[in-house]
Amino acid sequence: MATDRRLVVDLHCHALSLDVERLVADRPEKKAEPQLQLRAQGEASTVHNATVMLPKAMPKLTDIELRLRDMDAMGVDIQVVSPSPNQYYYWADEELAREVVRVQNEHIAALAGGHPRRVVHDPDVLRRLIEVVGASQVVIGTDYPFDMGAYDVQALVDAVPGLSDAERARILGLNAAELLGLNAVETQRT
Structure with a gap:
């Protein structure tokens, strides 16, 4: 590296x-x-x-x-x-x-x-990535509309050992919202 x-x-x-x-x-x-x-x-x-x-x-x-x-x-x-x-x-x-x-x-x-x-x-390796770069630097990418199999991004992030709720929230959407200049509260589904 x-x-x-x-x-x-x-x-x-x-x-x-x-x-x-x-x-x-x-x-x-x-x-x-x-x-x-x-x-x-x-x-x-x-x-x-x-x-x-x-x-x-x-x-x-x-x-x-x-x-x-x-x-x-x-x-x-x-x-x-x-x-x-x-x-x-x-x-x-x-x-x-x-x-x-x-x-x-x-x-x-x-x-x-x-x-x-x-x-x-996998989640354990994703955990290592988070340890290297920090949770604030990780975003989700699904390759939509191309199906990658039975893929649940929330389950993947939930399976990462040792993440706080705040880190999960950042990875699942807050980091991307900041990157895109979006108001996370206004753009969240209800």
Whole structure:
């Protein structure tokens, strides 16, 4: 982490779990994806994605050492990581969806666990981020309208150990209200 400049936190990053890909590889819905992409995006875009974009992005989505080198090159100290959108698998039944989410969470937790001061994913690691930068510097980001699974931001913040009610309030909305120049009382839902 840099010490001669401000802390830089990237609030919206993704990782791809190869274990999830193996989990869904034999599903008919997964096997149908190339044809669906071709129909939705057209041939030129599909070919470009398969031959240029994905080969370039895949190592960055799967290799933690490359991610850390890129973070250093970009001047990013911490990334908040969520699953890659191409692994949401909205077609999955409830049982498979639970397994996909479990495997994704374990994968991202392993990334974060190996580098807890650089990659954030769960309440305990979020607690460490708060210890580093302070509760007044943390805001919520949900990636709406893109569903990140069964995600309850209040439950996540409530699960962070050792937070006061005032710190929870700051993280859940007061920090963002200040950042945006809003009157928190006037803009709160009733």
